[in-house]
């Protein structure tokens with residue numbers, strides 16, 4: 001693989017190719033954008049191109065240096081990602097990087113560090129890393145990858161050239177899902193459509209229970225279960241999910257008090273972390289509403305057109321054909337209303353109770 005094979009990221013790829021062509025390699029690059037759209041791949045291919053023996057603006061993919069990068073054993077390219085246990089990047093990890101960066105590259109021109117989920121650096125690690133970025137030793141390039149650039153100190157961001165990555169095309173996601181997860185054609189296409197061009201979101205739909213939760217909710221509502229009880233159950237479930245997310249993010253704020261972080265930086269990062277929590281839990285909740293919406297949208301479209309190709313939930317034809325739903329447009333309207341209320345932080349349980357009462361309406 002090489003840079004010209006990266007899919008759907010024309011702007012980002014053009015940017016890195018310009019850097020290569022002009023031979024103006026910066027010390028810091030910040031690749032940001034939605035998950036699973038090619039940030040990591042681009043970083044690896046850029047690292048390959050920089051150290052390629054042919055030096056012609058892209059990786060040749062054949063020389064010894066390129067092959068070493070592909071096999072993950074090039075001595076001048078270092079990957080850093082959050083520890084599996086704590087899901088954090090800590091000051092010690094940065095120490096390791098600093099030591100390496102102080103050495104001359106073993107066999108190429110540049111020493112390259114690819115930092116995955118850079119937003120998982122806790123405050124002391126960020127502070128420590130900043131010093132390295134401010135006085136980068138020799139030819140060192142740090143490529144930071146993140147979905148949440150704002151969780152990084154502004155001083156880190158400003159020392160990096162920032163490169164934005166965008167969502168992928170639907171066909172690309174479907175193709176990748178088929179290849180990576182061996183999904184049947186119809187399911188891959190359904191999920192690619194639902195995931196709006198974000199591979200991580202598509203994979204989350206494959207791996208998480210979100211879609212099953214929603215499919216089960218719609219079917220229980222159609223079978224006449226009590227909507228008020230269902231709303232209560234669902235709100236509890238959401239609260240539980242949020243609690244897990246919160247515990248998880250709290251862990252990223254834990255640090256050793258001996259670490260030097262200014263109070264102001266600490267406060268600021270705490271605020272950003274809270275904003276991140278709010279954004280993530282809202283994203284989850286909206287994802288549930290969105291999945292509900294795809295279901296009733298399909299009911300409506302299928303009832304009117306009987307056209308299978310226009311349906312997103314292609315693996316659910318049996319249910320769609322049974323015509324269990326009534327008044328889908330009224331239901332879609334109710335979902336819009338719920339979204340608006342949740343946006344205004346109106347009591348969640350009440351919003352879902354009203355919503356489920358409408359979704360339960362039978363002819």
Ligand SMILES: [Zn+2]
Pocket residue numbers: 051052053054059060061062063064065066067
């Ligand atoms: Zn090469």
